[in-house]
Each structure stands twice: as structure tokens, then as C-alpha cells.
Amino acid sequence: MTRSARTALWAAAASAAAVLTLRPLVVSSGWVVGALGVVCAVAGAGLLVRGLFHRRGLAVAVQALVVLGVLVVLFNGGTALAGVVPTPATFSRLAQLAADGVQVVQRYSVPAVDLRGLRLLLVSGAGLVAFAVDLFAVTLRRPALAGVPLLGVVAVPLALTPGGSSAIAFVVAAVPFLVLLAGDRRPAPRRSASGGGRSVVGVTAGATAAVALVAAVAVPAAVPDLDERPLTIDTGPGDTIAVINPILNLKASLGARSDATIITYQTDEPDPAPLRIVTADVFDGQTWAPSTGADIPRSQRVQDGLTQAPGLSDAVRDASVVRTTSIAVRGLDQTYLPLPYPSVRVDIAGDWLFEKDSLNVVGDGETTRGRSYTATHLEVDPTEAELRAAPREAPDDVQERYTALPDSLPQVVRDTAVQVTQGSTDHYEQAAALQRYFRSTGGFTYSTTAPNDGGADAVATFLNEKSGFCVQFASAMAVMARSLGIPARVAIGFLPGEEVADGQTSGGRWRISAQDAHAWPELYFDGVGWVRFEPTPATRTGQSPAWTTPAITSPAAPSVSPGAALPSASATTATATASTSTATTSAAAAQAEPTGWDRFAALPWGWILGALLLVVAALTPRVSAARLSRRRWARVEDRASSAEAAWSELTDRVHDLGLSWPASATPRQREAALGGLLQAGSPAGVELQRVRAAVESARFGAAPARGGVLLDERTDRQSGRLVRSQVDVVVDAVAATRPRWRRWRARLFPMAGVRRFLDWWDAD
Template identity: 85%
Template structure:
């Protein structure tokens, strides 16, 4: 394998590792296969063309065609001939997907669902990075420049992903890049006649890079961590920008420490409801996100009035009071517009469009920062009778869409929902029982710390740990409602905030909140509040039944069933607590679960670092043992001793050109040994032995031995042993800086130099 081929493979490894760092930005992993396939296609095209035709320029052209070919193959949508030959319709589709992907990037925060066009951007980005890295490292032979595209890709998750990128991902990208740099230094350094060793400066640079990599990974792990606060970014006094992520990961928090005012409003509504920003209706097991459908028509401008709220009957709409709220945005910067629900019209400047099925309002190139607008909206206060009287089966499209759950959802979640509602089939009673379970009877507590499990069984983990923040409460109730056949989704927005003057309110970043909305035909989407009162205050009036719930069977025979509204919650509470104990036991992690829950990323990272630190010492020890194991006579022992001495004093910062004779080298080392000392005697013995082995003349290996020497050559064979080398090395090390002594002992570079010699071999 040529040096060019090895460089191409390391370049592909660095590109593939950089692509994997983007994983935290997207909820799903479907795009990873295509992105890595793109990297392989670019690297493979370059290897084949350079190997067969020996033309670098031709390889660049073929690699560019490979990028286009993979995009056509994966995203042609049936417009390409035989699936690979593009047509004009293929290019139009690619352009449209690119436009859609750019809009997704501009509109949504991370982690994003695999939305329309986003996958194409990820795969195309992987191809461009792989192409650029290969171009710099292989074609132009400037591996240092390959760090630019790698840095550009790695910087994206560092800047956008909650908590940044992982230490393992960083190391996996940096290691192949360091190998590229090492190969560049070896190929650019002239070698002396007969071959020579790298200078101490080159070895020190490699060691410095390795130590820097270790420090970059280990130091952050040792420093006390900071809370992840994705909501608020302080850009200066009085200039707070708050960004609400419309994609809720059950491991992320909407909590924020900042009490800076970001929204103020005046309303004629006596008891304002939360301001809703966006609704998320797609749940994959660990993340809620807005559904993706067709683009919003430009005809759906909020200034022209919004469509009636889905599911709201004419009778309920006519009975609802019409309210007016004037909202001023002071520190909120995003594309979704905070509004009371359901809005009727919005008087605002700019292009703002609404979605008919959710009434989410999105800016078409507009943001909320600095906006002041007036909202006309309905104050819908459904009655218990209206909710109880709603059909038990929602319209088919709503029922199918808003009750969908992932197959990976743990069975304990469904079982707990049935046990909490105790077999009731009335959707209103089920919803009220779920809310009461989370707010009072289930033993849950509000905390800004998320459950440890942020994976596919995050809801089950929350039900077991019984502590979390609004995201956990809202998600758990929505998921359990769906498991009972009740259409549900999660809304994201702000609590009403603090009333500062009559009819004037302020909202701070601390008021960010999430809550579930359940669908009741005729009333539409109804807000419930499972988060405990310590955070949210009193729950909506319509969520607390005045009519007793279905009597719950008593635990003792003959006990009277509750007959009043006051006793119903108490009876249900005790039953709910007892019936959910089994579910909680099922949700409790087993030994295997606890084993899987260990921080394997950090554990594997630590193992990699340990291996990286120990590898030079192990390699050097193995090479030395192998060298001495091959000794068979006096001549081979002399060469082994001389080579061992050269490598070990090289680690101490002493080296010489390949043309230097043994006598000249021995004279240079004599400066570090005292005349007549055992080290000086052993040095001359080794010098004489190697001269005798190479030239057939010189002093006998045993000549000059002095009485009392601890380590002597074998009197019978005249062979040198490793212990004699130790005497000389110890004498030389005594005069060298202490850090060099430490490095030579615990981090010998002989193994690293052997690897770099292999790199030079064509």
C-alpha cells in the first residue's frame, strides 16, 4: 500500500468521524448510513482512479461526480433513469429538497426530527467535507489544511447541540487528523544517508499533540459541570435573547435561572391562560416534535384571520368570550409567535403564516424580536358536561395521527395508564385521573433535574423515579393518554407570568413551560396541567370533576362506595397508589439495566486514553524483548546492545546522524559518564564489540573490565547483555532534565518512531 493510499484511508476515517459528531443534532439515525456511504464513495473513487490511472486531477473530477451520483441515487424520488441517470426533473427535485432543508435549519432548533430536505443537507455536507479533506490531504499533500473542513463540521454540534459534542466524538476525529499531520512531517523531513531517526523536536511535537488531546478530553470531565440552559442566552446587560426549542427532548430542560423580562402583555382576560408558542405531536420514544407536512400556503396570513380552531363546535365557539391581548416582545428571538389559544386574528407587521391543524403561527423570514402585536382570541371555558358528552371516538384522521406511539414504548407505561384510570372507558374520567395522579396521588415531585434515562424508556424511568420538570410531566401524561386512545399532543410556551399592574403582565425566562393538550370533539384541544401546583398553581377548572368519578372497587368486601365529590378523590388516591405499585416495581431498573445505564461513553473514552498512554511503553518493551530474543552470538548481541543504547538515549534527547561512527557516538556519550566509572567502562566495551562485529577488528568485548563491576559480559561467550545498557543509560539520564527522564521512562517514543517509519514505507 502506497503512502498516498494510506493517507486517503486516514482522510476518509477523519471525515467519517466528523460526520458522526452531527448525530446529536438529529433525533433519528436514518441519515447516518447515507452520509457514511457518501464518505466511502468519495474515498473509494479517489483510491481507484489514483491507483489505476495515476492522475490526481482526474481523481478530483471523478470524486465530484461521485458526490453527485450518490445524491441522485438516494434522493431522485423516481425521477432518474434506472435510478442513477439524472434528468432535468431530478435536478429540480434536488434544488427543492435543498430549499426545504435550508428552511428546516432556519426554523427548527436541535435535536431536529428528520424533516423534509434535512437528510439531503446532511448527506451532501458529508460528501463535501470528505471531498475537501481528500483534496487537501492527498491531492495537494497539505494535510494541515484538511483540518479546516473537519473543524467546520465538528464546530456545528459544539455550538448547537445541548451539552455540546461528546469527548469520544472529539477524540475519534482528532486522532486520524493527528496521524495525517504526522505523515506530513515524516514525508517533508529530509533523511540522512543510510536512514536516520527523527529529531527530538519532531518527537516532542508528537508527544505534545498526544498530551494535548488527553488534556482536552480529561480536563472537562474533571471540571464541575454547568447546568444546560438552552432557553436563555445572555448577550449583555438588558439584552437577553430567549429561544424556545420546538423540539422537546425528554433529557432537556425548559427551566432557566434568568428572571429577565422577555414578554409583556396587556389583556382584558380576567384569568389569562398560558401563551402558547408551538405544539409538538410526533413522539418517537424520547422526543416530541412538530409534525412535518406540506409547506404553509402564503394565503394563510394571520392578518386575514385564522381558521376556526380544530374540533371546536359552533355552539362552544359562540358561547366563548372574545378577548384582546396586546403583546410586546422584549427578549425573545425565534420564528414562532407566542399567542393565546385559540387565536382569531393577529394584527402584526410582516409575513406571518398559520398552520390550520395547530394554529401555530410561523414567520416567513420574520422573527419575534422587538415585535408588538395585538391578538384577538377566544376564552374557551368548557364545562364538565361538554367534556363528558364528547364522542369517545375522534374523527379518524385525528384519532390515527394523535394516538400514534412507537413500538419501543415500554409496556409498563401502558399498564400504568390502565391501572391509574382503573379500567374506566370515559375519556374525561381517564384524563382527570391521569392529571390527579401526577399532581397529587402518585407521589411525584417537581425538580429541574431530568430523570437519568433520556432514551426510549424515558417515560418509564420518570414513572419510576417520580421526579422531573414540566417536560416529563407533560410528556408522560400525553403518552399515557394516547395509550388509552385519547388524542394528545404537547404544547410549549409560557405560564401567564406575574401581574405587575392591573391587566398588565410580565413573563420571564423562568416561566417557560410545557403542558399536554387532549382532544375532545366539539370542544377541540383542551389544556390539562399534570405538573404539580408548586410550579403551575391551580389547574384549569374544567380538569377537576365536580361529578364523582366512577366508583372504585373497595379493597375490603362490603365497604361503601364513595358518594360525594369530596370523598371520591381520596378513595381514588389510595387505590391509584396501591394499583401502581406493581407498575413501579416493573419499571425499577434491573441489574442489567443499571449496567447498561453506566456512562459507557466516558468509560470507553478512559480506556482509549489509558491504551494511548500505555501503548508507547508497551511497544518499546516488546521491541526490546524481541530484539534480545533474537541474539544468538557475540556479533548479534553487540548490535542489539548498540541499537538499544541508541533508542534509549534518543528518548533522552540525544541523537546523531546516520553517518556517525560508533567511536564518534561513544565519544559524544562519554561527556555524560565519569572517567573510570562502570558506565564509562561499559560504554567502551559496547563500542569495541560493535566495531568488532562490523569491521572484524578492535578491542575484545571483555577488554577493559574492571574488578567490582556489578554487570559484566559472559566470560564464556563474550556476549553483551541488556543490563550493561542500563548502566550507561542511567548515567546519561542523571545529567538530563527531570521531565526528559520521566518521559523516557513512562512514555518512550521508540514505539512511536517505529510507527512513523512504517508510515514512510511505500
């Protein structure tokens, strides 16, 4: 395989690895096949054209056509002839899909649903990255420039994904690029014993890159995590800006560092409800995020009135009280507008559009900072009868969308939901039982410290530790409700805040700080719509909504742990099945105990991986050099091969001591270069002369000097071992003349094996 072909394959690997770092930005993985397919197509086209025609310019043109061809095949929508020949309609469709994808990127946060427009952007982006990397690394032979498009791709998830990219994804993306750089070695002058020499810039650069990669993985693991709490920025005395992340990571807190006022409002509602910013309905096991969809029509302006809240019947709406709340935003910078739910009209300047499914209000190029507006909204106060009367099944679209759960959700979460709601007769009683479990009977406490596990088992960990903040309480109740078939989502916003005494105005005046940031679950009951529940303990939230407490409840269930069984509602049944119940309880309790796999998964893998990489980086030079030396001496079969092995060994080891010579230097020139460092007539000088004479004899057939070790009657292999000891004598004498730090570097980090790998890479 030629050097060009190897570079092309590594360029494709680097492009594919960079593209895969985008996976956390999208809910599903359907786009990955197309993205990797176009990367392989670009690399294959380049290899084929360069191999057959040896024309770089032609390869570039063919690769560009391949990118276009893949897009036409995947996204033509029936407009291409025979599915592959584009028509004007094909280009119009691609342009429209690209525009749709750009709107999704601008409008919605991650993780996004990979609609066809966004999928087109991802696949085409992968093709362009593969094209650019191949162009720089193979065609122009400037691999360092290939880092520009690769960095552009890798930086996107680092900036947008909660928690950033994983260490594994970073390493997988970085290694192929470092291999590309390792193949780009250029001559550079270096002082050697003979006054000139072969460049070792590539060796130094490779070692530096390896150390930098290990440090990039290990150092962040030692730095405290930056959680997803509200970002507060002090810009001056009395001026604080808060940004609430609309993506809830289950290891993150909504607690804030600043008590500065960010919102004030005046309302005629006696007991204000929380102000809602946004709802998150997509749950992947670790995060809740707002779903994405089609672009919001500009006709859906809040100034013209919002549509009726989803699921709210006319009867409940007519029984609701119309309220007015005037809001002034002082230090909150958001795209979503904080509002009471459900609002029916908002008087505000600028372009603000609402989503029909959620009534989230989004600014079209607008932000909330410095805004003053008035919201007309309903004070919906559903009755227990109305909630109980809701149909068991919500409409199909609501049921399917808002009960979806990841397959990775631990079974213990579903089991706990069933046990907590045992004996409930309808969804309302189940929801009330879940809330009661978190607020009172379950033994949970509110804490600003996140559970240790922020991964796929975050909800199960919270149920086991029974301590967390509003994000954990809201998420756990929403997930458990979904597992019972109750549509649920998580709302993000602010608690009502603190009432401010003001005798000059009518109606209550309230202030909200970033510390009032809050999350709560909303459950769907057809006829009433989305209903707020409050599982977070009263120490944080105060009294729960009146409608969440049934007037007549089943006997209170005792506290349970995840997987623990509840007692039967009937004493008679419990007596009859006592032994079975005991066995079930024991089995469930055993299930709640961490398994061997749980303990394995809970290990600090970031630290472990970083330590392993450090160990590998430290040992690789020494191991590779030792392996090279072992293989070199194992191949000794006669006196000639032992002489060559000794000469190669001597060359590598003095090279590590900072002494080298041109490849064209003769053995006598090399002997002269080293002999100048040794005392005349010393044992090392004599051994150096004997090794030089042996290699000349092997190469040129000249008889070595009488008395040379290679002229005795010992076997060739024995002679080889003796010559190896001669090398040790020479190297030790040369090392004594070198600085101490060079001796230690040569001893701990011999680079012979690394140099041999780079020599192989340079081979064409």
C-alpha cells in the first residue's frame, strides 16, 4: 500500500470519527448511516481515481460529484430520473430541505429530531468534511490543514451538548488526525556528532501530540464539572443576567448562585402559579429537552391570541377565571418567554410566536432581556371529579408522543411506579400517589447535591438515594407516570418568587431571582389538558396545588424503595399470601441492591481511562524499543547478520542520546564521530573498532582485524551475543559523556520503535 493510499484511509477515518461526535445532538441515529456512507464514498472515489489515472485534479472533481450524487440518491424525493439523475426539481427540493434544516438548527435546541431537512444538513456536512480532509491531507499533502474542518465539526457538540463530548469520543476523533500529522515529517537541521543529520521533527511532534492527547483527556477529569444550573453573569453593580438551560441534564441543578432580581411582575391572581419558560418532552434516559418539529408559522403571533390549550374542554375553560399579569424582565436573557400557563394573549413588542402543542412562546430573533409585557391567562382550577372523569387513554398522538421511554430505562423504575400506585383505580389516583410518594411517604429529602450517577440509571439512582433537587423529582415523577401510561412532560420555569410590599399599586407585586428557577411535571388529562403536579418537597415549593390532593384517598402506602413490594390492600388477602409476599419482597429488595454490574458501571471510568492512557503513553516507547531489539537479535543467523544487528542497535541507542549522522555516512565516518567522544585506547574505543570492522566485513567482504571477536571459533549465535555486549560497552561510554537528562530520557523513553513506525509510514 502506498503512502498516499494510507493517508487517504486515515483521512476517511478521521472524518468518520469527527462526524460521529455529532451523535448526541440528534434524538435518533437514522442519519448516521447516510453520513458514514458519504464519507466512505468520498474516500473510495479518491482511492480509485488516483490508483487508476494518477491524476489528483481528476480525483477532486470526481469526489465532488460523488457527494452530490449521494445527496441526490438519498434526498431526491422521486424527482430524479431513475433515482440518480438530478433534474431542476431535484435541486429545488434539496434547496428547500436545506432551508428547513437551517430553520430547525436556528429554532430548536438539542437533542433535535432528525427531520429530513436536518438529516440533509448532517449528511451533506459529513460529505463536505470528508472532501475537505482528503483534499488537504492527500491531494495537497498538508495534513495539518485537515485539522481545520475536523475541529469545526468536533467543536459543535462541545459547545451545544450538555456536559460536552465524552472522553472516548474525543480520543476516537483525535487519534486518526494525529496519525495524519505523524506522516507529515519534513527535513529540519539538527546538530549531531558528525555535524549534520536526519530530521527527527516527526518523532518529537508525535511524542508531543501523544502527551497532549493524554493530558486533554486526563486534566478535564480532574477539574470539577460545570453543571447545567442557570448561568448567572455579573455585568456590574446591580446588573445580573441569568440564562436558564432548556435542556435538563439529570445530574445538573437549577439552583443559582445569585439572588439578584431578574423578573418582577404584578398580577391580580391571589395565589400566583409558577411562570413557565418552556416544556421538555423528549427524554433519552439522561436529559429532557424540548422537541423539534416544523417551523412555526408567522401567523401564530402571540399578539393575535394563542390557541386554546391542548386538551382543555370548553366547559373547563368557561369555568376558569381570566387573569392579567404584567411582567418586566430585568436580567433574564432567553429565547423562550416566561408566562403563566395557559396564556390566551400576550401584549409585547417584537416577533414572538407560539407553538400549538405546548404553548411555548419563542422569539423570532428576539430575546427576553429588558422586555416588559402583559399576559392575559386563565386560572384553571380543575376539580377532582373533572380529573377522575378524564378518559383512561389520551388521544393517540398525545399518548404515543408523551409516554415514550428509552429502552435503556432500568426495570426497577417501572416496578417502583407500579408498587407505589398499587390499589389506585384511575390515572388521577396514580398521579396523586406518585406525588405523595415523593413529598411525604417515600422518605425523600430536598438537597442541592446531585446524585452520583448522571447516566442512563440516573432515575434509578435517585430513587435509591432518595435525595436530590427539583430536576430529579420532576423527572422521576414524569418518567414513572409515562411508565404507567399517563402522558407526561417536564416544565421549566420559576417559582412565584417573593411578594413585595407596595402600597402604591393595586394587585400583588412579586420579584423573582435566579434562585427561584424550578422544574415540575405536567400530566395530561383529557378535558382539563396539561395539569401541574409538584413532587418536590414542601421545603422548596411550599403547598402543592389543591387539585393534586384527592378528597378521598386510599390508605396511605408506607415508604418503599425501588423494587420493594407494598402490602396488599386487604388484610385477609395479605394473611393468605404472607409467604408469597415475603418472598416477593425479598426478591425485590435484592433487585434494589446494587449488582456487580452496577458497581462496575459506577466506577470513575473517566479517571481510570485517563490513567490507562497515561500509562500506555509512558510505556509505549520503551516497550516498542525493547520489542524491536528482541526481534532484531532473534533474526541473527550468522556472523554477518549479527554484525548488522549490532550496528543497528548501536545506531538507535546513540540516537536516543542525541547523536545522529546522515544516512549516507560510512561506518568509518560514524566510528570517527563516536570515537571523538571516547578516550583513545579505552575498552569502549576498542569495542567500537571491532564492531565497525565486523560490519565492514559483512557488507564488503573485507577481512576484519586479527583478534576481532567475530573471528574466533564460537558459533554465530554466541558471537551475536558477544557483539551485543560490545554494543553495551560502547553505549555506556558514550552515555557518560552526555547530560544527565539525556541519559534518563534515553533510558525511560527510547524512541527506536517509534522511529521505525514513522519510517514505515514514510515508505511510498
